[in-house]
Amino acid sequence: MSGNTRPFTMVAPGLHSSRRYLSLDDSGRALFHYVLTGPHQTSCGCSQIKPGYAAADLGSWDAAKFVRYRAALLDAELIAFDADTDEIYIERWFKHHAKGSWKYAKSIKGQISKIESDPIREKAEEDFMATPMGEAAVEADGAERTSERPSPANAGSRLLNSRIMQGGR
Template sequence: MSTLPSPNPPPVVEPKGCFMSNERPFTLVSPKLHSSKRYLALDDSGRALFNYVLHGQHQNSCGCSQIKPAYAAADLIWPAEKFLLYRGKLLDGSLVDLDADTDEIYIERWFKHHAKGSWKFGKGIMSQIAKIESGRLQEKVHAEFAGTSLGKAALEAEEAEQAAAPSVTNITSRLLGTRLMQRGG
């Protein structure tokens, strides 16, 4: 006995998730990555390492994370020398910037693709930037973030909070102006 196809096809299930204004599901990786000349210039190992750095478990919302060579090599099942070689190729290809002394890697052009959110989210990014050990990378990431609309909103919110907070100078001068302090005891 054969079964005939159902006259009513199953309903199309739309993907669930967060949608951005262009109606594609949000992910940390832009579809444009796979047509990037810099990305496509890498061999398979280079692309594997870039994908690992781009959206591995260590990545955060400021695009700069500390990745110890031995740790990454173990994750990738590579010798540490191979990791260091390909990390250098990512640097040479202008895909990342790094500080070898602190083992921090920053994804170049991170905020071109990751600068959406509220000013509160932006303040969270600023706190992550403040934790970057490398002074050079911290300065670079902060400058790139500050150049985005999200960065500007977060910086304005921080300035407004600082302006609203009572200053130590005002508290001290008010204390010195009390009768007790003026009489000397």
């Protein structure tokens, strides 16, 4: 789950007064900023970060330090983590990232479906579906399926049966 194409990441100012965040030392806070806003993060709040990549990104860190502080983020309930896939999900991601169009919602739903880890994917999906944007994605999927079915209104439509609408055949 890497491949960030977002030009920026919003960080809620309330982060700096969060008890979970403040329970970390400086290195823990730096790592949280890295997983929250770094180059591997996606719009669904999940990223796949192998310790070696993180150590290289963080410069003076080695893989052992990354693993130690990743555990601190997990203990502080700031992330969910699956050791089998190295996927990290930011807890409460959709509390702060649940605004956008139905097209954006569908895109996020697609990103969530690509998460390898079953527990992480289920957590992200549950959090996403609890938002109005998640509901919009479901409604958009339903509307698309409905529009693809012939109905009395469109079954005999000359436009729908035109060469262009039939894919240029």
